[in-house]
Amino acid sequence: MNDEQLDSEQPAEPATLTETKNQGLPWRTLISVLALGLIALLAYQYFQDQSNLRPIPPAPVSPVAPPQVNDPAAPTPANPDSAQAQFEAGNTYAAAGQWPQAQAAYQRAIELDPKFQSAYANLGVVYYQLEQLDLAASQYQKALELDPTDGDVAYNLGALYLQQALLNSNSPNLELLRQAVDQLEQARELDPDLAEPYFSLGVAYNALNQKQEAIKAFEIFLTRYSGQDSRASQEAQRYLDALRN
Template sequence: MDNEKTIGDEIAVDDSLSSDNATIDTPKPSSDAKSMLWKAAIGVAVVIIIGILAFPLFNRSPEVPVNDPAAALSEATDEELPPTDDPLPTEDNTAEGQFRLGNQFYEAGQLNKAVEAYQKAIALDPEYQGAYANLGVTYYQQQKFELAASQYEKALELNPQDGEVAYNLGALYLQQALTEGPSPDNDLLAKAVVQLQHALEISPDLAEPHFTLGVAYFFLEDKDKATEAFENYLARGSDPQAQQEAQNYLQQLNQ
């Protein structure tokens, strides 16, 4: 993913979604029962990969006038900062200050405090798109998927052309479809497809929606569209784990 990010402002995908936790043996199916087991195993694997491919959200400040001295100062001090165990800075009671404080709480693993800071940023500036987006990421990490979806939706209302947030919302719908019931939810799968297609309409150069679309089509049992989506991801995507899983899906689809 060719995104410009700063560690101090970036919202990173949780370490629990790392490749170290994603080793899953997927047996070759030789019967309907084994096929269902394979689908269950690959469903677990893909939930991990959805988290890995989700876009981390970085500093998205409100629009400022050109040549604004405050903007120049912000750019001059926006240097990469490594994670630290030092005490977090004192509260800055501005929308931008609360947004940055929320990011630092998130990086420190203090998710409840991050939520509070983002909410304060939104209270101070109800048009602060980045605060809604990062609040959505935080709720996602807390497994509060409905709340996460509502924040992504609000962020898209404020900036309908944000392809990364549009993708995150579609990936979230897919994760809900695969994890919130004993079997995949077809309504949520269809909702994920619509949202992921929209993300590609906004940002056609993104690779990640192709993989996630492939998964949605796979569980919707649309073999042709799933095959096309996974092949598109293999032609564009660079994440090695996602590429391997795409190959696994294609192997199953071609049997």
């Protein structure tokens, strides 16, 4: 199979929510897994449009379900209208999948503290869940302005660019693909131990017909990924096999 016959991969959702200003939550991991699933699905669709091979149905991709909470109540600290209190309320709503309420709480936290980096990052996750991708990107960009060393947010933004680039499976957006590569390379440099950027880089390089770069990225991903979802490894191996043939 030549380069034109290969498709890009799905990805994923961007990184995760942060519990305090400097402490990450499992949400970052959960969102990354979801992003991988979405990228894989988009890449699969592109692959089938470009390839004459018999389709190989991908495993179903489903978002990570938030905890089931009945009418959750936001925490009530001593100062309920402080930025930190609103941020924690946003985390509570987000954990319950109540995205509009989480959006309002994070926005209030930002109003009270315009330099609250984690509130911007988590608001980006909320907009992503609400399928408002442009707004999600703007929040990730602001979070990176405030903390250029946040590898998770850098990955989220790169994965988001990649998803947007692959939305039209017949003709991926080359400008967004290049933006995705730049952002994902930044995430890789910021956090060399983070495996997810390599999967997304493999998809992006494949869509750009840069075969050797795609192979290398998928190989590194397979050596480093230890996530809960084996489908990502299976998809990476499948595309790696196709690229080598």
